Amino acid sequence: MKEKTEVLFDDxxxxxxxxxxxxxxxxxxxxFGYLPRESIEVVxxxxxxxxxxxxxxxxxxxxxxxxxxxxxxxxxCRGTACHVKGSEKVLRALEKELKITSGQTTRDNLFTLDVxxxxxxxxxxxxxxxxxEFYAAMTPEKALDLIxxxxxxxxxx
Numbered sequence: 116m117k118e119k120t121e122v123l124f125d126d127x128x129x130x131x132x133x134x135x136x137x138x139x140x141x142x143x144x145x146x147f148g149y150l151p152r153e154s155i156e157v158v159x160x161x162x163x164x165x166x167x168x169x170x171x172x173x174x175x176x177x178x179x180x181x182x183x184x185x186x187x188x189x190x191x192c193r194g195t196a197c198h199v200k201g202s203e204k205v206l207r208a209l210e211k212e213l214k215i216t217s218g219q220t221t222r223d224n225l226f227t228l229d230v231x232x233x234x235x236x237x238x239x240x241x242x243x244x245x246x247x248e249f250y251a252a253m254t255p256e257k258a259l260d261l262i263x264x265x266x267x268x269x270x271x272x
Contacts, residue, residue, distance in 0.1 A: 119146065120154040124161050131162055140173055149180040185220045185227040187265055190244040194233030201254070202241035206230065208255030209243075212262055225269060226262070 123142060128135055136158075143154045150173055159166040173179040191197075191206045210216050213226050220227040236242045239251035243258065250261060 116147065116151050116153050120151075120157040124157060128161075133162070133164065136162070136164070136169065136172060137176075140169075140179060144179060147183075149183050152181075182220060183224070185224050186269075187225060187245055188227045188229070190229050190231050190234060191217070192234035192236070192240070192242050192244075193230050194237065194240075196237035196240040197234075197242060200240040202243075204255050205241055205243065205253045205258045209258055209262070212259055225266075 120143060123146060124131070124139065127142065128139055131139060139158055139162075140150060143158070144150055147154065155166050155169050155173070158164070159169055170181075173181075189209065191202055191209065193202055193206070206217070209228055213221050213228060215221055215226070215228055217228055217230040234242055234244055234249070236249055236251070239249060241253045243250050243253050245261065245265070250257070
Protein backbone atom coordinates (compact mmCIF):
# COMPACT_ATOMS: atom_id res chain seq x y z
CA MET A 116 0.00 0.00 0.00
CA LYS A 117 2.76 2.40 1.01
CA GLU A 118 4.81 1.56 -2.09
CA LYS A 119 1.80 1.94 -4.37
CA THR A 120 1.12 5.38 -2.88
CA GLU A 121 4.78 6.37 -3.35
CA VAL A 122 4.64 5.41 -7.04
CA LEU A 123 1.29 7.16 -7.57
CA PHE A 124 2.59 10.32 -5.93
CA ASP A 125 5.96 10.34 -7.71
CA ASP A 126 4.46 9.56 -11.14
CA UNK A 127 1.57 12.01 -11.03
CA UNK A 128 2.61 14.70 -8.53
CA UNK A 129 6.41 14.93 -8.43
CA UNK A 130 6.41 18.66 -7.56
CA UNK A 131 3.05 18.93 -5.80
CA UNK A 132 2.12 22.03 -3.88
CA UNK A 133 -0.64 22.41 -1.26
CA UNK A 134 -3.27 23.15 -3.91
CA UNK A 135 -2.84 19.59 -5.23
CA UNK A 136 -3.80 17.96 -1.92
CA UNK A 137 -7.47 17.28 -2.78
CA UNK A 138 -6.71 15.73 -6.20
CA UNK A 139 -3.97 13.60 -4.59
CA UNK A 140 -6.38 12.35 -1.94
CA UNK A 141 -9.01 11.67 -4.60
CA UNK A 142 -6.51 9.61 -6.61
CA UNK A 143 -5.49 7.63 -3.52
CA UNK A 144 -9.10 6.93 -2.66
CA UNK A 145 -9.82 5.87 -6.23
CA UNK A 146 -6.88 3.46 -6.05
CA PHE A 147 -7.68 1.90 -2.66
CA GLY A 148 -11.38 2.68 -2.15
CA TYR A 149 -10.54 4.73 0.95
CA LEU A 150 -7.67 6.76 2.43
CA PRO A 151 -5.33 4.36 4.24
CA ARG A 152 -3.31 5.82 7.12
CA GLU A 153 -0.09 4.70 5.43
CA SER A 154 -0.98 6.69 2.30
CA ILE A 155 -1.68 9.82 4.31
CA GLU A 156 1.71 9.42 5.97
CA VAL A 157 3.39 9.20 2.55
CA VAL A 158 1.61 12.36 1.38
CA UNK A 159 2.56 14.08 4.64
CA UNK A 160 6.23 13.27 4.18
CA UNK A 161 6.33 14.13 0.48
CA UNK A 162 4.45 17.42 0.81
CA UNK A 163 5.80 18.52 4.17
CA UNK A 164 2.29 18.83 5.61
CA UNK A 165 1.49 17.35 9.01
CA UNK A 166 -0.59 14.16 8.75
CA UNK A 167 -3.05 15.68 11.23
CA UNK A 168 -3.63 18.59 8.81
CA UNK A 169 -4.23 16.17 5.95
CA UNK A 170 -6.71 14.19 8.08
CA UNK A 171 -8.39 17.50 8.95
CA UNK A 172 -8.78 18.45 5.30
CA UNK A 173 -9.99 14.98 4.29
CA UNK A 174 -12.48 14.72 7.15
CA UNK A 175 -13.98 18.07 6.19
CA UNK A 176 -15.19 16.60 2.87
CA UNK A 177 -17.72 13.79 3.06
CA UNK A 178 -16.39 12.30 -0.19
CA UNK A 179 -13.41 10.83 1.66
CA UNK A 180 -13.47 7.58 3.62
CA UNK A 181 -10.98 6.33 6.18
CA UNK A 182 -12.22 2.73 6.15
CA UNK A 183 -12.68 0.34 3.24
CA UNK A 184 -16.22 -0.05 2.00
CA UNK A 185 -18.05 -3.35 1.74
CA UNK A 186 -18.68 -5.26 -1.45
CA UNK A 187 -22.19 -3.76 -1.56
CA UNK A 188 -22.34 -0.02 -0.92
CA UNK A 189 -25.85 0.99 0.05
CA UNK A 190 -26.82 4.65 -0.18
CA UNK A 191 -30.09 5.71 1.42
CA CYS A 192 -31.45 9.02 0.19
CA ARG A 193 -32.70 11.33 2.92
CA GLY A 194 -33.65 14.23 0.66
CA THR A 195 -36.98 15.97 1.12
CA ALA A 196 -39.02 13.80 -1.28
CA CYS A 197 -37.53 10.59 0.09
CA HIS A 198 -37.96 11.74 3.68
CA VAL A 199 -41.62 12.59 3.13
CA LYS A 200 -42.22 9.19 1.50
CA GLY A 201 -40.61 7.17 4.30
CA SER A 202 -36.87 6.78 3.73
CA GLU A 203 -36.22 6.96 7.49
CA LYS A 204 -38.16 3.71 7.97
CA VAL A 205 -36.11 2.12 5.19
CA LEU A 206 -32.90 3.30 6.83
CA ARG A 207 -33.93 1.98 10.26
CA ALA A 208 -34.87 -1.41 8.79
CA LEU A 209 -31.50 -1.67 7.04
CA GLU A 210 -29.63 -0.63 10.19
CA LYS A 211 -31.47 -3.24 12.23
CA GLU A 212 -30.98 -6.01 9.66
CA LEU A 213 -27.31 -5.26 9.02
CA LYS A 214 -26.56 -4.42 12.68
CA ILE A 215 -24.72 -1.25 11.66
CA THR A 216 -25.48 2.45 11.42
CA SER A 217 -24.79 4.89 8.61
CA GLY A 218 -21.10 5.16 7.84
CA GLN A 219 -20.33 1.62 8.98
CA THR A 220 -19.47 -1.65 7.29
CA THR A 221 -20.67 -5.08 8.37
CA ARG A 222 -18.14 -7.37 10.05
CA ASP A 223 -18.06 -9.62 6.99
CA ASN A 224 -17.24 -6.58 4.77
CA LEU A 225 -20.25 -7.40 2.63
CA PHE A 226 -22.30 -4.21 3.21
CA THR A 227 -21.53 -0.56 3.85
CA LEU A 228 -24.46 1.68 4.69
CA ASP A 229 -24.39 5.42 4.03
CA VAL A 230 -26.92 8.23 4.02
CA UNK A 231 -26.87 10.90 1.33
CA UNK A 232 -28.64 14.25 1.41
CA UNK A 233 -30.09 13.76 -2.07
CA UNK A 234 -29.47 11.10 -4.66
CA UNK A 235 -31.10 13.13 -7.42
CA UNK A 236 -33.95 10.76 -8.18
CA UNK A 237 -36.81 12.51 -6.40
CA UNK A 238 -39.46 11.09 -8.73
CA UNK A 239 -38.51 7.58 -7.56
CA UNK A 240 -38.81 8.39 -3.85
CA UNK A 241 -37.98 6.84 -1.57
CA UNK A 242 -34.89 5.54 -3.32
CA UNK A 243 -31.75 3.66 -2.38
CA UNK A 244 -28.72 2.84 -4.46
CA UNK A 245 -26.64 -0.32 -4.19
CA UNK A 246 -23.34 -0.12 -6.05
CA UNK A 247 -24.80 2.55 -8.31
CA GLU A 248 -28.01 0.70 -9.17
CA PHE A 249 -31.16 2.57 -8.13
CA TYR A 250 -34.13 0.96 -6.41
CA ALA A 251 -37.33 3.00 -6.47
CA ALA A 252 -40.38 3.23 -4.22
CA MET A 253 -38.52 1.51 -1.40
CA THR A 254 -40.25 0.17 1.65
CA PRO A 255 -38.60 -1.48 4.64
CA GLU A 256 -39.85 -4.83 3.35
CA LYS A 257 -38.46 -4.31 -0.16
CA ALA A 258 -35.11 -3.21 1.28
CA LEU A 259 -34.89 -6.31 3.46
CA ASP A 260 -35.81 -8.50 0.48
CA LEU A 261 -32.92 -6.94 -1.47
CA ILE A 262 -30.50 -7.68 1.38
CA UNK A 263 -31.73 -11.29 1.54
CA UNK A 264 -31.34 -11.65 -2.22
CA UNK A 265 -27.80 -10.27 -2.13
CA UNK A 266 -26.85 -12.58 0.73
CA UNK A 267 -28.34 -15.59 -1.05
CA UNK A 268 -26.50 -14.79 -4.28
CA UNK A 269 -23.29 -14.15 -2.35
CA UNK A 270 -23.58 -17.46 -0.51
CA UNK A 271 -24.04 -19.28 -3.82
CA UNK A 272 -20.61 -18.15 -5.03
